[in-house]
Amino acid sequence: MLVILVVQATSIQTNLQAQCFYKYNYNPRVALKATVSYLPIAGDDAKAGSNFRNNRGLSFSNTINEVALGLEFNFYEFDISSEDKSWTPYILVELAAFNYGIIIGETEIVNKNKTVLALPIGIGFKSKLIGNLAFSLETKFRYTFEDDLDFISEYNLDLNIEGNSNDWYMFTGVSIIYTFGRPACYTKGL
Numbered sequence: 001m002l003v004i005l006v007v008q009a010t011s012i013q014t015n016l017q018a019q020c021f022y023k024y025n026y027n028p029r030v031a032l033k034a035t036v037s038y039l040p041i042a043g044d045d046a047k048a049g050s051n052f053r054n055n056r057g058l059s060f061s062n063t064i065n066e067v068a069l070g071l072e073f074n075f076y077e078f079d080i081s082s083e084d085k086s087w088t089p090y091i092l093v094e095l096a097a098f099n100y101g102i103i104i105g106e107t108e109i110v111n112k113n114k115t116v117l118a119l120p121i122g123i124g125f126k127s128k129l130i131g132n133l134a135f136s137l138e139t140k141f142r143y144t145f146e147d148d149l150d151f152i153s154e155y156n157l158d159l160n161i162e163g164n165s166n167d168w169y170m171f172t173g174v175s176i177i178y179t180f181g182r183p184a185c186y187t188k189g190l
Helices: 051-056
Strands: 002-006 018-025 030-044 059-074 087-104 110-130 133-144 168-178
Touching: 030 087, 030 168, 059 110, 087 133, 110 168
Parallel strands: none
Antiparallel strands: 002 018, 018 030, 030 059, 059 087, 087 110, 110 133, 133 168
């Protein structure tokens, strides 16, 4: 069994993300993972590298609260109690539900919250540090089935200048992980 409490410092216009996850290592190659995340996002056309966006002059900030369940697959066997199986790259696939703010209306703006699904996929690298401490470097890309994380959608026709593709959001973070259980990172299955 592996239980992890993580705060990831990710800079996106000085916003910090926080994440807490529980991981059950089914075997040295596969882990079941549950994650709760607080993910502030922001964007500002004034900082964009294209003239179109600089001239458009829009900006936004939003907060995503996410709960995800998924599988993590290690490329090599990982066992924090073993000297020769103490690091591995990995991939992960999850199903997430997330909540965020939306704006509806053109003449009278109404703020609401919306809860929908996303498909996070990611890559990472984890390694033992010392004792029951480990670290990981992970990047997750989340595909959403929505097109209004930045408040530009069919609900705001005067701002609907972005096309018709759904939004993605992505974070990269470094985690310090404390592992506990007997043995400390591996069980022989359910």
